[in-house]
Structures are given as C-alpha cells and as structure tokens.
Amino acid sequence: MTLEYKAYAKINWYLAITGRRDDGYHTLQMLNSRINLFDQMWFTKSNKLSLEIIGNEPLVADNNNLIIKAAKALSTYVNKPLPCQIRIDKKIPVGAGLGGGSANAATTLHALNRLYSLHLPLEALEKIGLTLGADVPFCLQSTPCKVEGIGEILEPISFAHDQYLIIIKPEQSLSTKKVFSRVNLKNLKPSNMNNAIEALKNNDLKRLSQTLRNDLQPLSQALCPEITKALADLTKSGAHFAQMSGSGSSVYGVYKSSERAKITYRDLQKHYNNVYLSTAFGGALPTWSKDLEEIRGD
Structure with missing residues (x-):
C-alpha cells in the first residue's frame, strides 16, 4: 500500500515578534495560510526507513532531514519501529521562508499515522511536531490559522476568498x-x-x-x-x-x-x-x- 500526499507550503500574512523565552526561543504572533505550491510525497511500508529525493531543490537524505527526523520522532513516541520507503518530488524552494521542511515533516507524521493505523489524535501529532520546528504544528492543520507562542497555540480561521x-x-x-x-x-x-x-x-x-x-x-x-x-x-x-x-x-x-x-x-x-x-x-x-x-x- 502506498499513500500519496501533497505537502503544501505556507505564507505569513502577519508575523510579529513578541518576546524571547528563557530557553532562547522567540515568541510570535502569526497569521498563516497554506498555498498551492507543494511537494509530492509517497509513503510505502518497507523493511527499513529510507528516503529518496527527486526534483531540483538541494536536499540531502540524511539524519538531519526533517522527514527522517519526523519518522524517527513518531517511532520513538509510539515505541515501535515504523519502517517506510519515502519518496519526495521537491518543488518548494529551500531556505525560502515558505515552510517546505515543516510541511514535509507534518506530512510524514500524518502519513505514517495512517499507514500504520496508529490512530494518534491531532494533538499528539502537534506535540511531536513542535519538537521538530515551530511551523510543523501549523502545517498539520487544514485551514488558515492564528498562531502564537512558539507555534504551539493554534486557532483555525477561514476566509471568504482565496x-x-x-x-x-x-x-x-x-x-x-x-x-x-x-x-x-x-x-x-x-x-x-x-x-x-x-x-x-x-x-x-x-x-x-x-x-x-x-x-x-x-x-x-x-x-x-x-x-x-x-x-x-x-x-x-x-x-x-x-x-x-x-x-x-x-x-x-x-x-x-x-x-x-x-x-x-x-x-x-x-x-x-x-x-x-x-x-x-x-x-x-x-x-x-x-x-x-x-x-x-x-
């Protein structure tokens, strides 16, 4: 069984820095929307975790890649191996402020949750996602959001028009x-x-x-x-x-x-x-x- 996903990028309509915590993380107020620019991703059960990258964006399929980090974080959370062959056709530019890496991590959490029938609630995926990056919890949502804190406070919003x-x-x-x-x-x-x-x-x-x-x-x-x-x-x-x-x-x-x-x-x-x-x-x-x-x- 193979699951196919579109990992959508995001833009910030509003981004205000409101402070900095003792651990060094900045607190923010953001208004975010997903956009119709995406990476195509495929997930297939396998006997080991692997990542294949196609496309023109410079990405490395090593342990520092957020896709691999997300898969391993989810495996640790449920305390069981989740071997999977992951392929990605990378279209979202890297180092662009469009949340491509976060979208990939969020999609990986979502896909493996389905592929292995883990039945984890969204709140659990958000908790795992926050350890990977401030934009990952938002990238698990299906609508625009008001985002605060370091990315953990989310309020879904809908607008009248694209x-x-x-x-x-x-x-x-x-x-x-x-x-x-x-x-x-x-x-x-x-x-x-x-x-x-x-x-x-x-x-x-x-x-x-x-x-x-x-x-x-x-x-x-x-x-x-x-x-x-x-x-x-x-x-x-x-x-x-x-x-x-x-x-x-x-x-x-x-x-x-x-x-x-x-x-x-x-x-x-x-x-x-x-x-x-x-x-x-x-x-x-x-x-x-x-x-x-x-x-x-x-």
Whole structure:
C-alpha cells in the first residue's frame, strides 16, 4: 500500500515578534495560510526507513532531514519501529521562508499515522511536531490559522476568498537561525493582528495592505538585498501589496484577479529564475481536509 500526499507550503500574512523565552526561543504572533505550491510525497511500508529525493531543490537524505527526523520522532513516541520507503518530488524552494521542511515533516507524521493505523489524535501529532520546528504544528492543520507562542497555540480561521499570488525566490537562501540572531528585543512593537484577520475575512485588499506585518523583513533585507528589488518589482507589476514570507528569502505579491497574476507571472519569468504562480487558500486544503477530520475524531 502506498499513500500519496501533497505537502503544501505556507505564507505569513502577519508575523510579529513578541518576546524571547528563557530557553532562547522567540515568541510570535502569526497569521498563516497554506498555498498551492507543494511537494509530492509517497509513503510505502518497507523493511527499513529510507528516503529518496527527486526534483531540483538541494536536499540531502540524511539524519538531519526533517522527514527522517519526523519518522524517527513518531517511532520513538509510539515505541515501535515504523519502517517506510519515502519518496519526495521537491518543488518548494529551500531556505525560502515558505515552510517546505515543516510541511514535509507534518506530512510524514500524518502519513505514517495512517499507514500504520496508529490512530494518534491531532494533538499528539502537534506535540511531536513542535519538537521538530515551530511551523510543523501549523502545517498539520487544514485551514488558515492564528498562531502564537512558539507555534504551539493554534486557532483555525477561514476566509471568504482565496488570494492570487506571485512568489519570487531570490537566488540567495536564508538561514532562519541567522535571521533570528539579528533580532533586537529593544525594538519590539506592540502587536495586534485582528485588523489583518478582518481584512482577509472581508476580502478587503486595501485594508489588508495597511495591516500586514513581518518583523523579520528588514533583518532579512540587510542580509539579502535582492529581497528589496523583488518586492519593488512585484509592486511595480500591479500587486496590491508585497511582503516577505517567514524569515525569507521568498517574497509574495497579491493580485486582484488570477488573470492579472498570470500576465505578470509570464513577464517576471523573464527576469527571475524562481517565480511561482500560486493561490493562498482561504478555507480547507483541497486534499488534506478529510484526513485531518479523521485525525481529529470529528
């Protein structure tokens, strides 16, 4: 039996740093959506754990890969071996702030839970996921979410409409750890994402452009000047607004119609090697929502 999955990337509409814990982890307020950019993954029972990577993104199939870490963490949690042959066709760019590694880890937890009929509730998978990365619990969800703490506090939200995106990934990738190391706690500002949530619920792009926030953006721009150029090019191309996702280096622009986005996408392809036409899902994922309902026990 082989299970096939789409591991969807994410963007941050809102990312505010609210503090830092004694263990060094920064606390955040985030508003996240999954997007129609994904890695294809296949899971087959086997006599050992193995990972095969296809695609153009530079990934190594070793013990540091989040897919392997997720499989081993789940095996440790249930105290039994979970041998599996895993294949991934990698499409989400690495070092981009799009949560590709977290999506892969979350998909692995979800798939092995089904493949081996472990019947673990979503809360258990979230607990395991948090040990792997702050975005993994969110990547186990089927809808947009308000995310707080270090990624463990999740509030599902649905918006009225999908949003049309163009994503540019600069040639330079960024290390999340390196970007966060440049955070100055003295520069933190009060955070309130409610206006951004209401703007998305009402599909009010003008209001949304005035309420978006990413505290990491200026820090990443200092490390990767191409971010600034990509943001400017998206704005010039007719995007209602443009912003960086996560710790970068990817940036996205939001367009009023899919037609406008498609025209701009073709033009930007002449100037950038890594451009993606995508959609931010306003509601449940098209292929994950049923499985997640089964995990929740609803």
